[in-house]
Amino acid sequence: DTEVTQTxxxxxxxxxxxxxxxxxxxxxxxxxxxYKQKAKKPPELMFVxxxxxxxxxxxxxxxxxxxxxxxxxxxLHLHALQPEDSALYLCASSQERLAGVNEQFFGPGTRLTxx
Amino acid sequence: xxxxTQPNSMESNEEEPVHLPCNHSTISGTDYIHWYxxxxxxxxxxxxxxxxxxxxxxxxxxxxxxxxxxxxxILHRATLRDAAVYYCILRDVMRxxxxxxxxxxxxxxxxxxx
Numbered sequence: 001d002t003e004v005t006q007t008x009x010x011x012x013x014x015x016x017x018x019x020x021x022x023x024x025x026x027x028x029x030x031x032x033x034x035y036k037q038k039a040k041k042p043p044e045l046m047f048v049x050x051x052x053x054x055x056x057x058x059x060x061x062x063x064x065x066x067x068x069x070x071x072x073x074x075x076l077h078l079h080a081l082q083p084e085d086s087a088l089y090l091c092a093s094s095q096e097r098l099a100g101v102n103e104q105f106f107g108p109g110t111r112l113t114x115x
Numbered sequence: 116x117x118x119x120t121q122p123n124s125m126e127s128n129e130e131e132p133v134h135l136p137c138n139h140s141t142i143s144g145t146d147y148i149h150w151y152x153x154x155x156x157x158x159x160x161x162x163x164x165x166x167x168x169x170x171x172x173x174x175x176x177x178x179x180x181x182x183x184x185x186x187x188x189i190l191h192r193a194t195l196r197d198a199a200v201y202y203c204i205l206r207d208v209m210r211x212x213x214x215x216x217x218x219x220x221x222x223x224x225x226x227x228x229x
Contacts, residue, residue, distance in 0.1 A: 004158075031213030042202065042219035043159065050213040090158045096213055101147060101206075104217055106158030 004107035006091050012113045015081060021110045023074040023091030030096040032074040033104065034066060037088040049074060050096055081114045088112070119203045124224040127193045135188040135223055137203030142183050146205040150177065150188050151219075154199045159219075162188065162201070198227045 004025045013019050023032065030051050035043040048056035049068040063085075065077040074091055088111055092104040120138040127133040139148065150162040163170055163177045165186070170177040176189040190197055202222040206215055 033213070042200075042221055043153075045216055045218070048213045048216070055214050056216070092158070094213065098212055099210075100208055101149070101164055102208075102213070102215070103161045103164075104151075104159075106160065108156075109158050 004091055004093055004105050006089075006107035006110050008110060009108070010111045010113075012115060013078065013081065014115050015083075017081075018077070018079045020078065021076040021089055021091075021112075023076075023093075023107055024072055025093040025105070026072055027093060027105065028071075028095075029093035029105070030071060031094045031102070032068060033092040033094075034074070034076055035090040035092065035106075037090055037109070039087075043090055047076075078112075081112075083114050086112055086114045119205060119220050121201070121203055121220065121223045123221065124226065126226045126228060127190075127197075129195060129227055129229050130192050133190040133193045133197070133225065133227075135190075135201050135203075135225065136185065137187070138185045139203070139205055140184045142205055143207065145207050145209040147208045148177065148179060148183075148186050149204045149206055149217075150175070151202045151204065151217075152199040153202070153222075154196070159202065193225075193227045195227050195229060198225055200224050 007022045032049045034046040037043045046060045047066045052068045067075040088109040090109045091107045094102045094104045149164040151159040153159040165177045178187045200222040
């Protein structure tokens, strides 16, 4: 199983809503990532988890709150978002070798629209 | 991380070879050259990587210049399904681990005509 799944596929939320994005992988990967991708732009890294611990936060606003409850799951909790946060949110996973390629496997993304 | 330069867009005809160039004049000795691609409405997917020697896999070939300042991703027979944005990315694999970030540039948008 070389698949990263993300739910939901699409999400529309108001600025006062609280919602969560979910990501799952069963490849035994111990590194998991959240990226944000605006239309016609490349993906931008938001967060990195290594062995269920947050290892990188790319100065993301606190209205985005990541969580890694176990080695297979990664959540992104959303609260009080702004319309400019509308984007494709991509999850990825990889092995966590100290040296080597550590190819990243990406999910299909969640298309988020904030009204 | 060293930067890469790619053309914004390229066109190809179906069933013809495609050569996607990437310049990386400031590459360091331990930087691997990675290629990912992103098909429409999908997440990126790994294509190939290399260090010094040319590499082949089921998806593509990677030709690396002798001085390593440039490389070319080769799709031997383009299909409509190969229409995507292709990203050339350098990563220092000696740094290792998830904290060795994958930094996407703007990539090359490949259009394939039937």
